[in-house]
Amino acid sequence: MNYYDRIQKSIEFIEDNLDTYIEIEDAADSAKMCSTEYLRFFYAVTGLTVQDYIGKRKITFAVEDIKKDRSDANKLASKYFFSSTEAFSMVFRTNTGYLPSEFLDQNIHYSFPKIDVRDKYYDEQDPMLLARFPDIRLLKHIPKMRMASYTSYGNEPENDACEIIMEYALENNLLCKYCSFRIFGFTVPDSIKSDGTYGYTVCITVGDEHIFKDGPVKELIIEKGQYVVATTTVSNIVETWERFKEWLRLSGYLHGSHQYLEEHLLCSRWREKEPFNDIEINLYMPVKNKKSKE
Template sequence: MEGLQRMLDAIEYVESNLDNELQINDIAACAYMSKFHFQRMFSMLTGFSISEYIRNRRITVAAQELVHSESKVIEVAMKYGYESPESFAKAFRRIHGISPTAARKNSQSLKAYPKLSFQIQLKGDVEMDYKIVEKEPFTVIGKSIRTSTISGENHRKIADFWVRSNQDGFAEELSKNCGSLGLLGICLEFDEKQENIRYLIGAEKNVDQIPDDWEKATIPGASWAVFPVHGAMPDAMPKVWERIFSEWFPATGYEHADGPELEVYLSDKDPSSADYYSEIWIPIKK
């Protein structure tokens, strides 16, 4: 589990530099990972982005310093990377519900986001099947949404997107033109901090004409790690995602290749059935 130990090293680097400028590239380098892979690993293991973690830890440490020292608000704000007392006060109020001045004057309860720690466990009691597939670039068609990953907003919005797509007939119409991969749920694009994503419900393009409100996107050619998922949706899929990032990546030495991720729904059976079959496809590099 050397990969997870390296994540701990990266956290120690963050904690030692909360009052300095932090660059994601430098943090990822502490873990000997690419920037994209580190950010994806971090968010999948913790449920929030590394940038969100840094913001929360800085405002926690800043609050303690503000309450227990004679430093001025502007001094604390500048020390922890805020451009002005106003931006610091806004972030402070968002987390703690009160202003920095009120926190200093009164014995108010303040929230604290503790330092993160990974519990490293060697599981190995359940085998994890996978295969490596080489696939040329291909075009997908469908509809997409953009959503934030902060506070799990993406999970809620993507679930609602699937419900709407099934209710309004879009998924049924799309399934009539599916390629060999069936229906796809695609994490198509990530922003630089991986706090916003574009998610597409689609299928491989095998028709010339598509409806005006549908869109096209190209999935780059890649080496894909393909993981089988057995079980009812939506519960079965998250369990495999968790094992991929907490067990498979640290154990194999592969990295995420900074491309779209696919959830592949191949089965014609009821997705809520216990024997439903689907797959997760992740672009990888050694």
């Protein structure tokens, strides 16, 4: 299950439990992510923190209750498991602009719809192709990304490149709890040598305001492009590329000229006890429509 599907699964979990107290750890478990990875990736793909999303959805249903039977704040705070009436009222006012007791008199409408990550990111795909390759999803165009990048060479250059990037990210406050950073990597084209060494680039997204200084970490621009994505492990990358090739053969798409990408949840996993070959990644193959002029 790719990272987008995992976030959507967690959204379904949240939607099923809006009338309970939702533990972040439980939502993360439903996405098969640790809490740190989950909080960051949820924000990266939805533009909202998990807590903000939960609050907006609970207030949406609370508004319906107020309109239906004029439920008061005490009852609604209890029904939707807020820590107190005051906490509920504060979240209510933050989202609607009014206290619960004031809302009906304003003659306004408030509703925050359920997020569908798949609708936001997935492009239309042939049903027969999807049935044959359920793990491969065609994405809409990914916008241009500005990156801080570092390239290392060696037998396992991923580790060194990751270490440099994570140090840089810490020094530049790129890893804050609710930052929407994403971590990508790729093997340097034509870098594999007969002795098994090769080059690998690790990069982390940065905003337009980020200023690069002299040093080993350089700016990298990943241009806008369309991809197909699948989740795989390091040991199964070659097998997944073969499935991509078969997908291409049967689809209306060609291999694109833009950069292929591997997306990682957190680089730190490369330094932990998890066997390197078992680490999961999202693998992105660049594609272009056969009808495209590009």
